[in-house]
Amino acid sequence: MRRSLLIRFLALSLAVALGAVVATAVIASYSTTEQLQGELQENAGQLEVDGRIYAELSSYALNHSGWSGVDKEVRRLADDLGRRIALTRPDGTVIADSARMLGAAPELPSVPAATIDARTEGGLVFAGALQSVSVAAAPPAAGHSVQMTTARAAAGPLSYNWGLTAAEQEERKVLAERASRCLAANGIKADVSVTDGAPMVAFEAEGTDGVNVRQVWRPTPSMTTFESADAAAGGGNGSANTNAADRCVPKGLYAPSAKAKLVNDDEIRRASACLTAANIDFNLTEATDGLRAVTPKDKQTVTAEFFECSTQARSQAIAPYVAPAAKLYLGSKSTFNVFSGEGMLRTAATALGVMLIAALVMLLTGRRLVRPIVALTGAAQRMRNGDHAARVPVTGKDEVARLGHAFNAMAESIQRSDFQRKAMVSDVAHELRTPLANIKGYLVASEDGVVPLDGELVTSLLEETGLLEHLVADLQDLALADAGMLRLHPAPRDLSELAQQVVLAHRPAAETAGVTLTADVPPEAVVSIDSARMRQALGNLVSNAIRYTPRGGTIVVGVRRVDDGYNLTVTDNGTGIADEHLPHLFDRFYRAEQSRSRSTGGSGLGLAITKHLTEAHHGRITVTSKLGEGSVFTLWLPQGT
Structure with a gap:
C-alpha cells in the first residue's frame, strides 16, 4: 500500500491535535469535577447557612479591635453548621481555619466567598448612623450626582447601641x-x-x-x-x-453608647474637615439617638466628592475599634481558576507536556522524513563536484521515494550524456583525423616533389574534402536540432514521388554493391513536409541498408497509408541487427560493428540526424530487425504535418 508523505504529515498533525485535545480534556474534566462537587455541596439551605456565618463573623469584627480569639468562634460555627470556615488576611495569611483545627489541611477555594470589613459593613451611609436619606451602593462618578430618597438608613457599624458596656x-x-x-x-x-x-x-x-x-x-x-x-x-x-x-x-x-459617641465625634470632625477643604457646603444635624450627621445643603443630591469625604471619615474613625479586613472562605476547594497562581502552574505544566509529546513525535517521524532528503543533498553535491556516478538508496513508495528514483534517473541520464559527449568528441576527432591526414600527406608529398600534383591526386583530395564537408554538415544539422533551430519549410508533397526520387538517386550505389533497390508506393500520398529534409532522412536509411545488405540482396522503399498518417519503410534482407544494439541505434557515432572501416561505414551520425528530422515533422522512427534475416526501418508521418 502506498504511504503518501501527505498522509504522514496529516497523521502527525492529528497526533499533535490528539495530544492537545487529551490535555484540554484533562483540564476540563478536573475543573468540571471540582465545580460539580461544589454545586453538589450547595442546597436550598446553603445560602442561609453561609449568610449566618457571614453575619456572625461580621458582628465579631464589629465588636473587636482584632481577630485574636476568633478561632473559638470559627470552630463553634463550624461545629454547629457542619461547614468548613476559614479566615485569611488580604495577603493570604491564615487567621483561623476550622479544618486545620481538626488536623486536616485541604486547599482553600480559589476565590473567597466574601470579604469582611467592619469599616464599611451595613451599607454605604453618611456620617451619623440614622439619617433620612440613603444612596446607591456604588459612589457616583466624578462630576455626577445621585438622587436621595426618604427612607430608613441602615444602622451600619456605627449606631446608638454599638459598643454598649x-x-x-x-x-x-x-x-x-x-x-x-x-x-x-x-x-x-x-x-x-x-x-x-x-x-x-x-x-x-x-x-x-x-x-x-x-x-x-x-x-x-x-x-x-x-x-x-x-x-x-x-x-x-x-x-x-x-x-x-x-x-x-x-x-x-x-441614648448612644460612650463608644459610639466617641467615634461619631471623630467621624464628624474628619468629614467636616474634608468637606471644608473641598469647598462643599454641608449641614450638621442631630438625631434623637444623640448621634450627629453630616448632610448636604441640597438634601436631594449627593456629589462624588461629598460621598468620598463621608465614607473615608467613617472608615478612618471606626478603624481603631474594629477588626481589620479579612477574606472569608467557605467549603473545600471547588473551582479552577486558570488565571490564579495554581491555575497558571497547572496550565503551564499541561502545555509543557503537550509540547514534549509533539516534540517526541516530530523527532521520531521527522528523522525518517529528513534522512532521504539529506542523502539526496549529499548526492547532488557529489554530482556538482564531478562524480556523475553518485546515486541514492531508495526504499518505500511515497513522494520522497519517487523523488529518489527521479534523481537516480537524472543522474543516469547525465552520466550517459557525459559519456556520449566524450565519445562524440573522440569520434569526431577520429573522423576528422583520417581525411585531414590524407590531405596533408598528399600535399606535403606534392610539395616535396614525391607525388606529382596531377588530376588523379586532385580528385583524391576532393574526395577527402567531400568527406569532411559531409561530416561537418551532419554535425551542423545535429547542433541545430539540439538547439531547436532546425528550420523546416513544409509544403504539400507526394510521398510516393519522394520515395521514387530517393530510389533513383541511390540506385547507382546499389548496383555497384550488387543490391537490388526498388520502390513499392501507391499512386498518391500527399502530406505537408519539407521535401529536402525528408529526402535527407529517407536517403540516410537507404544508404545504411545498402551498406548492410550483401550482394544479391534486395532493398524495398515503401509507402503505406495508415489511419492517422503514412508509413515510409525501408526493408532489406541483409545481415540484420542484434537485439542489444537496437536501443542505441539512433545514438550519435554509434556503430553496431565497431570494427567497421571508413570504407564501409559512414560518420555514425546518419541515423541520429534521421531521428531528429522525423521528430521535427512531428513523426517518429522505429526499427525491427532479426539477426541474419534483415531489418525494417519505419518513418511515420502524420497526415496533417
Whole structure:
C-alpha cells in the first residue's frame, strides 16, 4: 500500500491535535469535577447557612479591635453548621481555619466567598448612623450626582447601641423595665426584648387592618415613636399610644453608647474637615439617638466628592475599634481558576507536556522524513563536484521515494550524456583525423616533389574534402536540432514521388554493391513536409541498408497509408541487427560493428540526424530487425504535418 508523505504529515498533525485535545480534556474534566462537587455541596439551605456565618463573623469584627480569639468562634460555627470556615488576611495569611483545627489541611477555594470589613459593613451611609436619606451602593462618578430618597438608613457599624458596656446594658435594662411598667399602667401590655445587647420595649397593638402586630419602640429618622417589628403584618406605628409612649419611654433608653459617641465625634470632625477643604457646603444635624450627621445643603443630591469625604471619615474613625479586613472562605476547594497562581502552574505544566509529546513525535517521524532528503543533498553535491556516478538508496513508495528514483534517473541520464559527449568528441576527432591526414600527406608529398600534383591526386583530395564537408554538415544539422533551430519549410508533397526520387538517386550505389533497390508506393500520398529534409532522412536509411545488405540482396522503399498518417519503410534482407544494439541505434557515432572501416561505414551520425528530422515533422522512427534475416526501418508521418 502506498504511504503518501501527505498522509504522514496529516497523521502527525492529528497526533499533535490528539495530544492537545487529551490535555484540554484533562483540564476540563478536573475543573468540571471540582465545580460539580461544589454545586453538589450547595442546597436550598446553603445560602442561609453561609449568610449566618457571614453575619456572625461580621458582628465579631464589629465588636473587636482584632481577630485574636476568633478561632473559638470559627470552630463553634463550624461545629454547629457542619461547614468548613476559614479566615485569611488580604495577603493570604491564615487567621483561623476550622479544618486545620481538626488536623486536616485541604486547599482553600480559589476565590473567597466574601470579604469582611467592619469599616464599611451595613451599607454605604453618611456620617451619623440614622439619617433620612440613603444612596446607591456604588459612589457616583466624578462630576455626577445621585438622587436621595426618604427612607430608613441602615444602622451600619456605627449606631446608638454599638459598643454598649455591661454597665450601660444593665442601666438600659432598668429603664426598659420601668417603661414597660408605665405602659402597662396605661393599659398597654409591653415587655422588654434584647437585640444585639440593647434592651428595647416591645408590645402588641391592633394594626390598621384589625390584625394584632408586635411593635417595638425605637428611634426613627422621622422621630415617630413606634414601628412595626413584623413588616408582613402591616399596621405601621400605633398613633393611639403615642402620648402614653412619650410619657413612659425615657430618652436615655436609646441614648448612644460612650463608644459610639466617641467615634461619631471623630467621624464628624474628619468629614467636616474634608468637606471644608473641598469647598462643599454641608449641614450638621442631630438625631434623637444623640448621634450627629453630616448632610448636604441640597438634601436631594449627593456629589462624588461629598460621598468620598463621608465614607473615608467613617472608615478612618471606626478603624481603631474594629477588626481589620479579612477574606472569608467557605467549603473545600471547588473551582479552577486558570488565571490564579495554581491555575497558571497547572496550565503551564499541561502545555509543557503537550509540547514534549509533539516534540517526541516530530523527532521520531521527522528523522525518517529528513534522512532521504539529506542523502539526496549529499548526492547532488557529489554530482556538482564531478562524480556523475553518485546515486541514492531508495526504499518505500511515497513522494520522497519517487523523488529518489527521479534523481537516480537524472543522474543516469547525465552520466550517459557525459559519456556520449566524450565519445562524440573522440569520434569526431577520429573522423576528422583520417581525411585531414590524407590531405596533408598528399600535399606535403606534392610539395616535396614525391607525388606529382596531377588530376588523379586532385580528385583524391576532393574526395577527402567531400568527406569532411559531409561530416561537418551532419554535425551542423545535429547542433541545430539540439538547439531547436532546425528550420523546416513544409509544403504539400507526394510521398510516393519522394520515395521514387530517393530510389533513383541511390540506385547507382546499389548496383555497384550488387543490391537490388526498388520502390513499392501507391499512386498518391500527399502530406505537408519539407521535401529536402525528408529526402535527407529517407536517403540516410537507404544508404545504411545498402551498406548492410550483401550482394544479391534486395532493398524495398515503401509507402503505406495508415489511419492517422503514412508509413515510409525501408526493408532489406541483409545481415540484420542484434537485439542489444537496437536501443542505441539512433545514438550519435554509434556503430553496431565497431570494427567497421571508413570504407564501409559512414560518420555514425546518419541515423541520429534521421531521428531528429522525423521528430521535427512531428513523426517518429522505429526499427525491427532479426539477426541474419534483415531489418525494417519505419518513418511515420502524420497526415496533417
